[in-house]
Amino acid sequence: MDVGSLVYDRPDLGKFRVHRFALVSPEIYELERRRIFDRCWLYLGHESEVPEPGDYARRVVAERPLFFARNRDGGLAVFHNTCPHRGALVCRTDRGNAHVFRCFYHAWTFDTSGALINVPDIDGYGPDFDRGQMGLRSPRFDSYRGFVFVCFDPETEPLRDYLAGAAEYLDLVADQAAGGMRVVPGSNRYTIKANWKLLAENSIDGYHLLPTHQTFFDYLSRAAGAGGRDMATLGNRQGFGRSLGNGHGVMENDAVYGRPIAMWHPCYGEEARAEIQSIKDELIARHGLDRAVRMCEKSRNLVIFPNLIINDIMAVTIRVFQPTGPAAMDVTAWELAPAGEGGARLRRRLDAFLTFLGPGGFATPDDTEALESCQQGFHSGGIEWSDLSRGLQREPRGNDELQMRCFWRRWQSLLAGTPHVEQYERGLPPGAVPKATPSPS
Amino acid sequence: MVSRPVRAASFATGLPADADYLLLQHEVEQLLYLEARLLDDWNLDEWLTLYTPDARYVVPTTDLPEGDPQCDLVFIDDDRDRMAARVRRLQSRYAHREYPSSRTRRFISNVMVTAVDGDEIEATAAVAVWRFRAGESAPYVGRYDVRLRRVDGRLRLCGKRAILDHETLSDHGALSVIF
Numbered sequence: 001m002d003v004g005s006l007v008y009d010r011p012d013l014g015k016f017r018v019h020r021f022a023l024v025s026p027e028i029y030e031l032e033r034r035r036i037f038d039r040c041w042l043y044l045g046h047e048s049e050v051p052e053p054g055d056y057a058r059r060v061v062a063e064r065p066l067f068f069a070r071n072r073d074g075g076l077a078v079f080h081n082t083c084p085h086r087g088a089l090v091c092r093t094d095r096g097n098a099h100v101f102r103c104f105y106h107a108w109t110f111d112t113s114g115a116l117i118n119v120p121d122i123d124g125y126g127p128d129f130d131r132g133q134m135g136l137r138s139p140r141f142d143s144y145r146g147f148v149f150v151c152f153d154p155e156t157e158p159l160r161d162y163l164a165g166a167a168e169y170l171d172l173v174a175d176q177a178a179g180g181m182r183v184v185p186g187s188n189r190y191t192i193k194a195n196w197k198l199l200a201e202n203s204i205d206g207y208h209l210l211p212t213h214q215t216f217f218d219y220l221s222r223a224a225g226a227g228g229r230d231m232a233t234l235g236n237r238q239g240f241g242r243s244l245g246n247g248h249g250v251m252e253n254d255a256v257y258g259r260p261i262a263m264w265h266p267c268y269g270e271e272a273r274a275e276i277q278s279i280k281d282e283l284i285a286r287h288g289l290d291r292a293v294r295m296c297e298k299s300r301n302l303v304i305f306p307n308l309i310i311n312d313i314m315a316v317t318i319r320v321f322q323p324t325g326p327a328a329m330d331v332t333a334w335e336l337a338p339a340g341e342g343g344a345r346l347r348r349r350l351d352a353f354l355t356f357l358g359p360g361g362f363a364t365p366d367d368t369e370a371l372e373s374c375q376q377g378f379h380s381g382g383i384e385w386s387d388l389s390r391g392l393q394r395e396p397r398g399n400d401e402l403q404m405r406c407f408w409r410r411w412q413s414l415l416a417g418t419p420h421v422e423q424y425e426r427g428l429p430p431g432a433v434p435k436a437t438p439s440p441s
Numbered sequence: 442m443v444s445r446p447v448r449a450a451s452f453a454t455g456l457p458a459d460a461d462y463l464l465l466q467h468e469v470e471q472l473l474y475l476e477a478r479l480l481d482d483w484n485l486d487e488w489l490t491l492y493t494p495d496a497r498y499v500v501p502t503t504d505l506p507e508g509d510p511q512c513d514l515v516f517i518d519d520d521r522d523r524m525a526a527r528v529r530r531l532q533s534r535y536a537h538r539e540y541p542s543s544r545t546r547r548f549i550s551n552v553m554v555t556a557v558d559g560d561e562i563e564a565t566a567a568v569a570v571w572r573f574r575a576g577e578s579a580p581y582v583g584r585y586d587v588r589l590r591r592v593d594g595r596l597r598l599c600g601k602r603a604i605l606d607h608e609t610l611s612d613h614g615a616l617s618v619i620f
Contacts, residue, residue, distance in 0.1 A: 186514030
């Protein structure tokens with residue numbers, strides 16, 4: 001199988017297909033590790049997870065154990081989680097606060113900036129031992145609006161350039177609160193026995209929403225009572241898909257549920273109306289009518305290539321998935337909330353998340369089922385290609401597949417080592433600002 | 442000669458281990474066993490009747506077992522209405538992770554009454570829920586912290602906090618059954 005011909009991309013013929021070999025092959029997975037995960041900027045965590053000096057959190061990114069910390073000076077530090085001495089994991093708990101990081105094996109000790117500050121019986125190493133060269137090692141890292149990324153390739157462009165048009169969509173999340181956003185304690189961690197690219201597709205797929213998540217919309221309609229929206233209109237909601245460059249893509253749609261920022265829904269109850277309006281008024285004052293209305297009333301499903309999803313839907317979730325083989329991935333998801341938010345506002349936000357999202361939500365388990373079902377179906381044979389041509393020959397709507405094609409085109413060029421050519425199709429080119437239609441508030 | 446109490450106090454509550462206490466222990470155990478059987482039989486409508494109208498069902502995330510649904514992200518935070526909605530969803534044939542339904546077997550053990558405060562009783566139990574479906578099998582293992590109250594003479598659950606022992610849901614992919 002030629003790795004350059006796994007994506008059949010012919011907009012002129014109305015055809016876009018992905019060969020299912022790309023979704024099952026161990027050889028492709030090994031290539032992805034080297035050519036995608038060793039080269040791209042990968043999401044590590046959020047700065048709000050380590051607010052105080054000495055705070056740390058550990059992660060596995062692309063099968064590499066890492067940890068990040070707030071050092072004494074208030075700066076962010078990211079480390080390879082391996083002792084420079086003999087390799088043991090230095091950070092062995094998921095999160096906490098520490099004055100120093102001490103490897104338990106031989107008690108080498110590092111400060112929160114990674115400098116080696118103590119070696120038991122250091123005289124045994126002789127006069128040429130250079131402690132300055134034996135500190136914790138950091139991968140390349142950078143953060144944008146609180147979102148921290150790492151990159152294992154010194155040649156890759158700077159993070160801001162890599163993010164391209166996706167940066168604007170991170171702004172739309174980060175700007176939702178004057179005091180910034182924070183990750184709420186508690187995360188969803190689960191495994192899906194499917195190829196990681198299927199979750200990238202699924203997270204930005206508007207087409208599956210009604211058939212797969214019928215029970216969620218049924219719940220919403222019942223909870224809303226007579227004030228609920230007629231779900232038959234769901235398919236006609238306004239929206240679009242959009243390429244953001246470098247394989248990033250988004251679908252931006254009229255929200256068909258309430259949004260804690262700041263679109264009231266009967267589910268929230270009458271008592272929440274005034275508060276939701278005050279949030280919206282504050283956003284209009286800060287961002288102007290057009291941008292504030294767009295922030296409040298549009299949902300956004302964003303993929304940042306290769307494995308980060310920021311879904312600003314009935315709640316704001318960060319979802320990252322680490323492939324562990326061609327047919328398995330570890331998923332972690334968090335919820336974002338305004339830093340100072342508490343009380344009824346925070347409860348409304350937490351509740352909105354739970355109705356749809358997470359392993360116990362009314363929708364996410366069915367996505368997991370869909371992905372595993374696809375993975376099993378691939379082995380049936382008879383069909384070699386999956387179809388992603390929806391919307392290829394019209395102005396791409398929110399339930400079309402342009403944003404998935406952006407992902408796959410980038411994937412193909414990185415895997416084959418061919419130049420990445422942006423295909424604009426008929427969608428908005430990166431950088432164009434879509435016009436939000438202000439609705440009566 | 443050293444005098445000894447005739448009856449040992451119950452370890453967790455300090456209440457005398459008398460006949461009333463033994464009956465209560467038995468009653469709590471039987472209620473938890475009944476809940477387990479109804480869930481294993483997918484008799485979800487009847488399961489709901491074991492809960493009071495003001496009941497709360499909470500499952501914290503695996504990384505924050507002490508999580509508070511008021512300010513932390515949890516897996517499940519259902520009031521009675523959402524418990525009913527969860528049941529309706531699971532019975533709908535469109536809860537795809539559970540259609541066809543999984544086979545489950547719940548094992549409840551280590552049941553201890555931990556407090557009796559007026560009308561309200563607190564108890565804790567160890568639980569394992571084996572789930573079999575689509576060639577996969579995995580147990581959910583954890584602990585129940587329950588609150589119970591007598592309604593019209595019958596013991597009912599008014600709160601269940603079901604705490605998973607797993608570090609992640611790596612074997613399950615979801616919490617698609619009622620735990």
